[in-house]
Amino acid sequence: MADPMRIRAQAAGGNATVRVLMNHEMETGQRKDAAGKTIPAWHITDVTASHNGKPVLSAEWGPAVAKNPFLQFTVKGAKAGDKIAVTWKDNRGETRTDEAVVAA
Amino acid sequence: MQSRRAILQHSTAVAGLLAATGLFPREAFAWNAAAFDGKTIADVMKAFGSSAPAESKAVTLTAPDIAENGAVVPFVLATTLPNVKQLLLLVEKNPNTLVAKFDVSDAVEPNFSTRAKMGQSSDVYAVAITSDGKAHFAKKEVKVTLGGCGG
Numbered sequence: 181m182a183d184p185m186r187i188r189a190q191a192a193g194g195n196a197t198v199r200v201l202m203n204h205e206m207e208t209g210q211r212k213d214a215a216g217k218t219i220p221a222w223h224i225t226d227v228t229a230s231h232n233g234k235p236v237l238s239a240e241w242g243p244a245v246a247k248n249p250f251l252q253f254t255v256k257g258a259k260a261g262d263k264i265a266v267t268w269k270d271n272r273g274e275t276r277t278d279e280a281v282v283a284a
Numbered sequence: 285m286q287s288r289r290a291i292l293q294h295s296t297a298v299a300g301l302l303a304a305t306g307l308f309p310r311e312a313f314a315w316n317a318a319a320f321d322g323k324t325i326a327d328v329m330k331a332f333g334s335s336a337p338a339e340s341k342a343v344t345l346t347a348p349d350i351a352e353n354g355a356v357v358p359f360v361l362a363t364t365l366p367n368v369k370q371l372l373l374l375v376e377k378n379p380n381t382l383v384a385k386f387d388v389s390d391a392v393e394p395n396f397s398t399r400a401k402m403g404q405s406s407d408v409y410a411v412a413i414t415s416d417g418k419a420h421f422a423k424k425e426v427k428v429t430l431g432g433c434g435g
Binding site: 208226231241242249257 | 315316319320355356357358375378379380382383384385386387389390391392393395396397398399400401402
């Protein structure tokens with residue numbers, strides 16, 4: 181299965197800035213392989229994040245998001261020790277969730 | 285060091301908690317194909333049921349003037365508008381214009397960074413859709429020296 185996401189959550193001024201680096205090919209479906217066949221699209225379609233179990237972010241992505249996607253967002257009112265979980269789901273139905281704790 | 289069993293139990297508990305919130309309904313994972321298939325800005329806005337966007341200084345799009353590598357172009361979308369429901373990233377000349385849509389909730393700041401692929405030099409738009417269905421945008425021209433769609 182995919183490698184784990186790298187999540188760094190940093191508390192700053194009453195909020196937490198969360199940076200996520202996901203591992204995913206994000207194939208656009210535009211490329212052709214050596215034989216000339218189109219490589220099918222394979223990309224993350226949905227991303228959600230939660231703060232201490234409460235959903236705080238959802239996003240829908242198309243194939244144009246870069247390979248090994250980077251995402252940064254800021255959760256309001258998050259403090260050190262809080263849990264941030266990020267989940268992605270791709271167009272093959274595969275999914276992955278990783279968690280991190282907000283650092284001071 | 286936690287035993288494997290403890291780790292598995294913990295993961296199941298977390299998954300159970302997330303499912304139990306009831307806030308991950310099936311609809312949330314129904315990918316908006318109509319919007320992502322849109323080939324022009326107008327197509328995408330129509331798919332969101334929103335009017336044609338109006339340029340606004342309250343929406344910001346930070347992007348490089350020249351992207352060295354079209355496969356990885358960094359963007360920051362932000363807005364100071366109140367009652368924003370969604371922030372969209374659109375690359376006009378990409379095969380499919382809509383790159384990403386972020387749902388803005390009260391729990392996050394309307395400010396997101398990500399990286400996207402650009403097939404060629406193009407105008408890039410950050411669009412904020414407010415709860416009244418109006419769309420506001422900021423646009424920036426980004427030149428690409430090496431296209432990112434691999435074609």
